[in-house]
Amino acid sequence: MPPKRKSSEERGGAAKRPALQCTNKQHLYLLLDDWERGYSVRRLDVDAFEPDDAGADDLPPPERFTEPPVARIEAEAAEYESERNFVSHGTKIFAMQPGEASPAIPAFDASTLALSLCPWPFSYRQYPLPFFASAAGKLLAFTEFDAAYLGDQPPCGSKAPWSWTAIKARSPFYASQVRCYALHPDGRTLFVSAESLRSHRSGTFSLDTERLEWRRHGDWLLPFSGQAYFDAELEAWVGLCSERGDSAGHLCSCDVAPVAAEFTRPPSWKIGKEKLFRKNPQLHLGAKLVYMGRSNFCLVEFLLHKDDDHPSSDQPRRRVLDMTTFGLKYGKEGQLRTTLQRSRARKMYNRPHDYGGSLKPLAFWL
Template sequence: MSKRKSSSSDDERRGHHAAKRRPKLAKKKKHLYLLVDDWERGYSVRKLDVDAFDYCDAAETDDLLPLEQHQYFTDPPVARIEALHEVSCHLTSHGTKIFAMQPGEGKPAIPGFDTHTHGVTICPWPSCQGNNYSNPLFVSVAGDKLFLFMDVLAEVLGDQPPYDSKAPWSWTTIKQARPPFFTGKVLCHAMHPDGRTLFVSAGSRRRRRPNRREEHYYSESESEPEPESESSEQGQGTFSFDTERLQWTKHGDWVLPFSGQAYFDAELDAWIGLCGERNCAGFLCSCDVVAAADEFITGASPPSWKLGQEKLFMNRQQLHLGVKLLYMGDSSFCLVESLIHKEDDHLFRDESILHVDSQFPLPRRRVLCINTFGLKYNKKGELQTKPRRAGACITYKRPHDFGESLSLTPSAFWL
């Protein structure tokens, strides 16, 4: 007797059961990585498990975490990266790797650290190397391409060849991808949820009247902002870059409301980032996603945005140096703030010494205040943090007085 031929539905059913029997690969747990300038030759790579942070109730304090609850690094660093302690040093992440993109002109290549394998690698210099290498914009797209944008050119780092390959790892110059703005004027950037379109706002924030939601946050002693001017600067506005077509599109003279990098959150259906608008420092904001270039309609108005209800760092502006926001997925975020130690406050009675270019050295002690929290919209549609928060304050000491790192912004990565 001949065997019955299996139908396509039988094959699909067997494939379904086989798939159910296959063990699922465990998702790699991510950690918070800090590159701390506590080593005289460069940076220590510190790996932190945010699940081990202490929890607190948001109702207990207006601030996220009191500075008094600080500790010190006790475990040795997972690695160290040689790089200059200067504002011109640029640390960036790509895939699972962290690169010190400007280790020093005398170095033959760029050092990198793989956070998943704990292996150390080297990346070739871009073709520009040390020429006009100020104020670059590095953007990693889907872990596949690392773009470098500068005033005069754009480059992309290709895939790393296999370890036994004789092919060199190299950058490619993309002449048509030269940005239509000055990279030193970049205010913020964010990836579109399509995974291929980069949005960048550059220029200057023009003064405008606050809306009703913002009026609450302006001090009575401050003058009301002047209405927005109709004139626009060259290279000012919001632009999108299609990383597949390698084309720029201008969306308007307006700018997105963020400062630094913003992130798309699917649950909130919005970009989330630190607010860069006047008198809104310390607040988060959410912004509607702008249509990608192929959906763009000429003359579209700026997207709507909402200011968060809580100020995430306050009452310590004199100690504040810089802050970085990280997205951990599922409407969860991590805020890393860099501060001068509170016991060094007496050194800053004269505000002129706070400038990086000043000859007066900043104190060596630093405090990294780290907080993790969730975001949601309340019943009124307002953006606010969820009640449960976690965090830690860590103190460390820089090895020398001069040469501030990363424009005082903490170098933190969620990988």
């Protein structure tokens, strides 16, 4: 008898729904705008992905999610760049702009599969293109005018409020102009690169999240798009290259900038040889790199469905998620290379509306 094929659930989807369990094992969490009132939360086991032939031209068709989501979060879709409104902090995913009518900000806890609420960070509830980051146990929030951090959630039974604290030091950049960011391996220093027409607000800056003080490091920008991650084995920050130029779709490793130095030279970096985005660039919407620890990563690429790529589909509603896991290492000549142990999964869903949304996947490793 031929060996029994894995079920769709074992490959990251499911025909049968097992009982949801709280587990210490980390998973890939996806937030999908497939619900008219907000987002559904999907949990995937990357160990169940299929082996990936990196050189294969024929891709398997994407599968639909057949299980109900593990949770749903009510939140309005922003007109653009909805990915800016979601951030992971600890074991939670926060929907930072659920809508002006919402009394509080919903947060999904991956460790308990529970939803909780936290207060709004500012007196106003509409802040276009904000910047959020998690560092040193603080959830940091930045708008064009204000900054604040969220402290620890009070223990169960406590009467103390869960509250935000204003950061007095004014951000040296505009939140809407943040291009990339990375946490220093010291665990307390957040590096941010921002680009602005005003020269004094362009460059790379660092925030000491304990002293809440900013430092300017120079007019240069880190070479990433979005979040980069420090990997101890590579001794470098790793992220997707800036989407400008021929490096789009490649990975980049960058030496860690020194914390104490001001007006330093830009750190050296290396661009990976392989282009990781799939072919058919006309279908590509965006991508996010997720760090899984120990030089292991998952690239989540956001695509239009190939059958929606025609003139009559003004605002196609089908979205495809192409997910590939891989390891990274330096080759004999010091070049950044992916390892051969790659796996993948392809999923598809329908959006209930044609407006707003994200051009980058909302993916988190928790």
